[in-house]
Amino acid sequence: MAPKVSDEYKTKKKIELLQAAKRVFITKGYTRATMQDVMNEAGVSRGALYAYFDNLEHLYLELLQFEDQQDVQFFTPIAGELSWQQVTKWVSKQQVEIEKIEQTLSQANSEFFLSLRDQQKQQSYPYITTRYEKMVDVLTAFFAHGTATGEFKLQLPPEAIARYLISVIDGLMLDTAHLGAEKTKVSEQMEALLFSLRAMLGPVQ
Amino acid sequence: MAPKVSDEYKTKKKIELLQAAKRVFITKGYTRATMQDVMNEAGVSRGALYAYFDNLEHLYLELLQFEDQQDVQFFTPIAGELSWQQVTKWVSKQQVEIEKIEQTLSQANSEFFLSLRDQQKQQSYPYITTRYEKMVDVLTAFFAHGTATGEFKLQLPPEAIARYLISVIDGLMLDTAHLGAEKTKVSEQMEALLFSLRAMLGPVQ
DNA sequence: ATTATAAACGACATTAATGTCGTTTTTCAA
DNA sequence: TTGAAAAACGACATTAATGTCGTTTATAAT
Numbered sequence: 001m002a003p004k005v006s007d008e009y010k011t012k013k014k015i016e017l018l019q020a021a022k023r024v025f026i027t028k029g030y031t032r033a034t035m036q037d038v039m040n041e042a043g044v045s046r047g048a049l050y051a052y053f054d055n056l057e058h059l060y061l062e063l064l065q066f067e068d069q070q071d072v073q074f075f076t077p078i079a080g081e082l083s084w085q086q087v088t089k090w091v092s093k094q095q096v097e098i099e100k101i102e103q104t105l106s107q108a109n110s111e112f113f114l115s116l117r118d119q120q121k122q123q124s125y126p127y128i129t130t131r132y133e134k135m136v137d138v139l140t141a142f143f144a145h146g147t148a149t150g151e152f153k154l155q156l157p158p159e160a161i162a163r164y165l166i167s168v169i170d171g172l173m174l175d176t177a178h179l180g181a182e183k184t185k186v187s188e189q190m191e192a193l194l195f196s197l198r199a200m201l202g203p204v205q
Numbered sequence: 206m207a208p209k210v211s212d213e214y215k216t217k218k219k220i221e222l223l224q225a226a227k228r229v230f231i232t233k234g235y236t237r238a239t240m241q242d243v244m245n246e247a248g249v250s251r252g253a254l255y256a257y258f259d260n261l262e263h264l265y266l267e268l269l270q271f272e273d274q275q276d277v278q279f280f281t282p283i284a285g286e287l288s289w290q291q292v293t294k295w296v297s298k299q300q301v302e303i304e305k306i307e308q309t310l311s312q313a314n315s316e317f318f319l320s321l322r323d324q325q326k327q328q329s330y331p332y333i334t335t336r337y338e339k340m341v342d343v344l345t346a347f348f349a350h351g352t353a354t355g356e357f358k359l360q361l362p363p364e365a366i367a368r369y370l371i372s373v374i375d376g377l378m379l380d381t382a383h384l385g386a387e388k389t390k391v392s393e394q395m396e397a398l399l400f401s402l403r404a405m406l407g408p409v410q
Numbered sequence: 411a412t413t414a415t416a417a418a419c420g421a422c423a424t425t426a427a428t429g430t431c432g433t434t435t436t437t438c439a440a
Numbered sequence: 441t442t443g444a445a446a447a448a449c450g451a452c453a454t455t456a457a458t459g460t461c462g463t464t465t466a467t468a469a470t
Binding site for chain 4: 005009010013044045046047048051
């Protein structure tokens with residue numbers, strides 16, 4: 001079914017495996033998923049899977065990076081849209097994401113991050129840190145931009161707001177993963193988040 | 206070393222095992238810890254440990270409940286202290302807790318909760334849900350009380366603020382577990398949290 | 411002292427996953 | 441069309457943890 005093959009073929013195959021893995025991680029989370037599960041889901045042999053990925057940890061890391069890559073929908077200022085509106089929209093998007101948490105990788109992500117508790121591992125995967133800092137930077141820049149255009153009157157340093165925003169979303173994600181979206185009252189909390197952001201950003205309307 | 210023994214003895218022993226388990230969970234987290242680890246740490250045989258706990262999940266649940274029990278330091282209005290001051294104090298306490306996350310069970314807690322992803326398990330451990338709801342109730346009551354005494358002018362429903370507060374703390378905990386307290390700038394974020402709370406609670410000073 | 415009880419012990423069978431490696435199969439290039 | 445390269449296969453040895461259970465040992469009551 002496949003030897004001495006183009007790079008293109010290998011890329012295709014890899015993506016195929018990553019997608020199977022994604023399905024596995026969505027249904028089982030990170031901790032309970034195994035290489036065996038991925039083999040079964042992808043309908044591929046042990047040897048084949050190991051030819052592409054050394055172990056589950058590496059596999060997950062690649063999946064994470066692959067998925068992030070797809071999410072090019074980053075926080076870039078959009079011409080002709082008010083910054084505050086953009087914030088609102090983003091918050092709604094997060095809400096949707098959280099509400100269908102069972103169909104996303106969010107939970108597996110948290111499990112994966114938590115599993116890297118050793119400093120050793122943290123350092124061997126700089127991407128993890130980078131990922132967070134990139135998000136901070138993007139949000140910071142966005143808030144700074146909004147200030148420059150006179151749309152925001154920040155009450156706190158922009159990076160503080162950025163980090164805080166990330167924490168709130170992550171926390172709501174975590175709690176919702178435990179307890180379900182009804183118990184944590186996601187939409188109510190999103191209101192509270194918007195209220196906070198309004199106070200911090202001081203949107204001039 | 207111990208047969209036909211008083212209830213008191215058994216309680217002591219159990220607590221001893223729980224404390225050994227606690228040390229294990231603090232250093233290894235929940236997912237990577239094993240019954241074997243606990244046996245080693247407690248210096249006790251397989252049979253002994255299993256006589257007290259069926260499996261790691263039950264063991265953790267008991268530990269969780271035991272620890273919560275110790276935490277009687279709950280959010281009860283203190284006479285002669287301003288409510289807003291009490292909020293401030295509590296936030297500081299959380300900050301300390303988060304900053305020394307490597308010496309606490311916080312991370313293991315998150316791992317444990319995430320591991321209960323099945324609805325089945327969620328239901329068989331009602332304590333998990335209760336625990337969250339209890340915290341919500343306590344905070345809600347506190348905010349309501351502060352309103353009654355005229356110290357707060359709430360801008361949002363008290364339960365919304367309560368849940369939101371919990372999310373922020375949990376999120377910061379999670380991110381700090383991944384990245385360390387320096388990277389997430391815990392103290393800066395605590396400032397941001399206090400800012401938000403001030404806006405939501407409208408403390409009359 | 412003696413003895414019934416049950417706490418603690420630790421060997422064992424079981425299960426499940428891992429990573430490796432020799433073999434088979436397929437493809438591409440000559 | 442043939443053969444070298446390597447993709448895919450799957451059996452296997454290894455490792456590690458689990459929960460059980462027959463045995464040993466300490467305790468407390470008589």
